[in-house]
Amino acid sequence: MDTENPLSTVWPLPVRGEPFHRADAESLRRMDAISAATACAKLHTMGITRTAVQGPTALETGSRVVGSALTLQFMPQREDIASGHGQEYIERDTALWAVLETVQPGDVLVVQAWGSAFTGCFGDMLVRYFKRRGGAGIVVDGRIRDAARVRRLGVPIWCTGTTPHYASQTDLFPWAYDVPVAAGGVLCLPGDVVVADDDGAVIVPAAKAPALIQDAEDHEDWESFSRMRLEQGARLSDYYPLSANSRAEYELWRDSRPKLPAQ
Incomplete structure (x- = not known):
């Protein structure tokens, strides 16, 4: 094997997509609620x-993350282009290593891995480096390895399970980054917003984020009011969802609260 140029010239790898814009800090701050x-x-x-995103679940209960999507795409191996042979020489020249060098603080890495049960997309060293660069979390439609060490790092991760395999050991190969990916049946574009918690990961199209924030902030607020009233013994049908009367009651409650200082 040519260790100086280990990837095939049939199709130059890794593939990198076009530059993209990340969500602004204020939008992410508001989305965090x-x-x-x-x-x-x-x-x-x-x-x-x-x-x-269907399939991946939180590696650790209680995990939560909000951030801009950075994307990584695995593709099926084909021996004339890329395979896992000579892993110590190959993987460092792939999209897997390359995308980690582009991580910015607050990024959430979203990975297309086809739900593979045999591909350990990330392990201790890679997650450790991701964390050091300021990465906020990882959503991978596939598996990870070194689970015990990865848990101790405290990086929020959503995945389909664990495996002892390394990333290119079996059927997939790290192919491209900064490209559209399919994760758990959902399209994710670079720069979309990822919201993930114990219920799973949701991809928010970047252009829809401002309208979502405005609508969702009101929704979360009236749910807090409804939760309070239910705890006080009110009828579910009167307060979830709000009726016309309870909506008016909620608005009086909302407007009577002390206003928080601007951030």
């Missing part, structure tokens, strides 16, 4: 119906 369930429901009413 919105649950994955609320984001998913509000996007549905806006006509975006496939946003919940």
Whole structure:
């Protein structure tokens, strides 16, 4: 094997997509108060119906993350282009290593891995480096390795499970980054917003984020009011969802609260 140029010239790798814009800090700050369930429901009413990433679950209960999507795409191996042979020489020249060098603080790495049960997309060293660069979390439609060490790093991760395999050991190969990816049946574009918690990961289209924030902030607020009234013994049908009367009651409650100073 040519260790100086280990990847095939049939199709130059790694593939990198076009530059993209990340969400601004204020939008992410406001989005941080919105649950994955609320984001998913509000996007549905806006006509975006496939946003919940199917398969990956939180590696650690209680995990939560909000951030701009950085994307990584695995593709099936084909021996004339890329395979896992000579892993110590190969993987460092792939999209897997390359995308980690582009991580910015607050990024959430979203990975297309086809739900593979045999591909350990990330392990201790890579997650450790991701964390050091300021990465906020990882959503991978596939598996990770070195689970015990990865848990100790405290990086929020959503995945389909664990495996002892390294990233290119079996059927997939790190192919491209900064490209559209399919994760758990959901399209994710670089720069979309990821909201993930114990309910799973939701992809918020970047252009829909401002409207979602405005609508969801009101939703989260009146749910807090409804929760309070239910705890006080009110009828569910009167307060979830709000009726015309309870909506008026909520608005009086909202407007009577002390106003918080501007951030």
